[in-house]
Amino acid sequence: MTLVAETRAQDDTSAGFRFAPGVREELPAFRTRCTVVRLASLDNERLGVPRWYTLAEAWAAPGSPEDALWSRNPVIDVDRDDPPEPVLATCAPVIVLGAGLGTLPWQRAVVDAVRALGARVLVVELGEVVVPGYADIATGGYGRVEGERLLRLLCGVGEA
Structure with missing residues (x-):
């Protein structure tokens, strides 16, 4: 899972998203407890919040199924001054969130280091x-x- 290539007609949840081959089949593994790695970026001008909040803080309605499922995940914030190997004392799958991933050397180093752990x-x-x-x-x-749709996708909310 490394190349975003697949675009096809989807349900409303993932419409407009692009997926690497095989990612859709792997999503259920990320719908349990996950460790979330947030890569720092510019402040989020659209939401008026600094860097990346967890998705639940920014995009889920309080008390919603997405909020209940997502808010229990531990979050690790990483920025350009941190070592590329975040301390991930977890057996859980890992979700890395960021904007412009791969455009900066420190972002590439973090993504590569997390993938090198061999975890999902x-x-x-x-x-x-x-x-x-x-x-x-x-x-x-x-x-x-986009955030609300991503949360529904990651939490599996609304799927049959």
């Missing part, structure tokens, strides 16, 4: 710039609409 890793590009090899899912944006 899902890398989500929240921005509009996609660098081949660094995103498993590209949302095309990080506004409320």
Whole structure:
């Protein structure tokens, strides 16, 4: 899972998202407890919040199924001054979130280090710039609409 290539008609939850081959089949593994690695980026001008909140803080309605499922995940924030190997004392799958992933050397180093752990890793590009090899899912944006849809997808809410 490293190249965002697959675009096809989807349900409303993932419409407009791009997926690396095989990612859709792997999503159920990330719907249990996960460790979330947030790569620092510019402040989120659209939401008026600093860096990346957890998705639940920014995009889930309080008390919603997404909030209940997502808010229990531990979150590790990583920025350019941190070592590329975040301390991940977990056996859980890892979700890496960021914008412009792969455009900066420190971001590539973090993604590569997390993937080298051998654990299940899902890398989500929240921005509009996609660098081949660094995103498993590209949302095309990080506004409320894309965020809500991404949360539903990651939590499996609304699926039959």
